[in-house]
Amino acid sequence: MTTETTETTGTGRTALPAPPSSPFRAWVAERLFRHAARDLPVTVSFPDGATIGRGGPQLRVVRPSAFFHRLGTQANIGFGEAHMAGDWCSPDPAAVLTPFAARMATLVPAPLQAFRRWVDARRPATELNTPDGALENVHRHYDLSNELFETFLDESMTYSAAWFEPGDDLAAAQLRKIDGILDYAGVAAGSRVLEIGTGWGALAIRAALRGATVTSLTISVAQKKLAEERVAAAGLADRVTVELLDYRAATGTYDAVVSVEMIEAVGAEFWPEYFATLARLLAPGGRIGLQAITMPHDRLLATRHSHNWIQKYIFPGGLLPSVPVIEEQAAQAGLSIERRRGLGPHYARTLAQWRTRFGTARDRVAALGFDEVFERLWEFYLAYSEAGFRSRYLDVWQFGLRSTG
Known part of the structure; x- marks a missing residue:
């Protein structure tokens, strides 16, 4: 454990720096x-x-x-x-x-x-979310292995906060969350939908089952491949198109734009462009469904230039916004927030289930080539995130937005 490299290698071995002496x-x-x-x-x-x-x-x-x-x-x-x-x-x-x-x-x-x-370490300039930088940042997390994510996600392969009601298992709670954001965006039969951040296709499939036509954007090669396979298996290839495209390069107009827990990967420098893009792509009378993990505004101001463990090992280039930032950026882009719901406690429960699933799948994780250092890394990531939501230091919100123009 003497190397300074901190990425998971192609063989699944995770390099870890030796403890510095001070x-x-x-x-x-x-x-x-x-x-x-x-x-x-x-x-x-x-x-x-x-x-x-x-x-x-x-x-x-x-x-x-x-x-x-x-x-x-x-x-x-x-x-x-x-x-x-x-x-x-x-x-x-x-x-x-x-x-x-x-x-x-x-x-x-x-x-x-x-x-x-x-x-505090300072954020590396190499992790800035320019189009090229975002591509590399996404590759370091989402292209680790589709099989790795399958070890702890439910069968919908949904990697965001669920919304639990009594009697729900994780899969049902994930579909409830997806339906909630689609409702905020007004997705119905005949809707032209743009999804920014494909994941593994669950939301696009759910929207297509409502009778919508969906264009879904991702910059993860691994996610695109599996999402397209899942769309085809659902018999919806005629309604869903998955494009390997940065959100900034998107064109066209859509009745509904949805983006679930993608804003966290945008970076403060690009928040104005992100919201301007949402507004630019929205057809007159259209709606936006946005789901975002948030942190307290004062902590955002205190730490926005720092480089933390999550950014170094899990989400390079990531930065959580605060609710005031979302409100301000939306207003500057000519968007108004009409509806919102908080799902923070539901995320704590989601993460607890992911952590349990991952813990029981250690043999499979090892068989995929990931070493014990990686397993402890992933355990800490899930536990650290769960603690953030359990303590209410972190929250997650669904927002329904419209154009003010």
């Missing part, structure tokens, strides 16, 4: 961590038998020196890498991370917040 930063990190954890409803244990915290879900520090060196030199990134390396573990990582997520803004004492610029 005794002073490790010393500071240890004291800050102990100070934060002592008042949280968690139990942090160390190899010498010592524990801190007020009791609750367990976080076991396996290798304290490596853990605090990673934390001290790379903060959020180091904490995630420490889990990947096995420097800490937990029988229920989502539960133990939730109290930390709930206090995200205050874990570091206010007087030390000013030092963020010297501690």
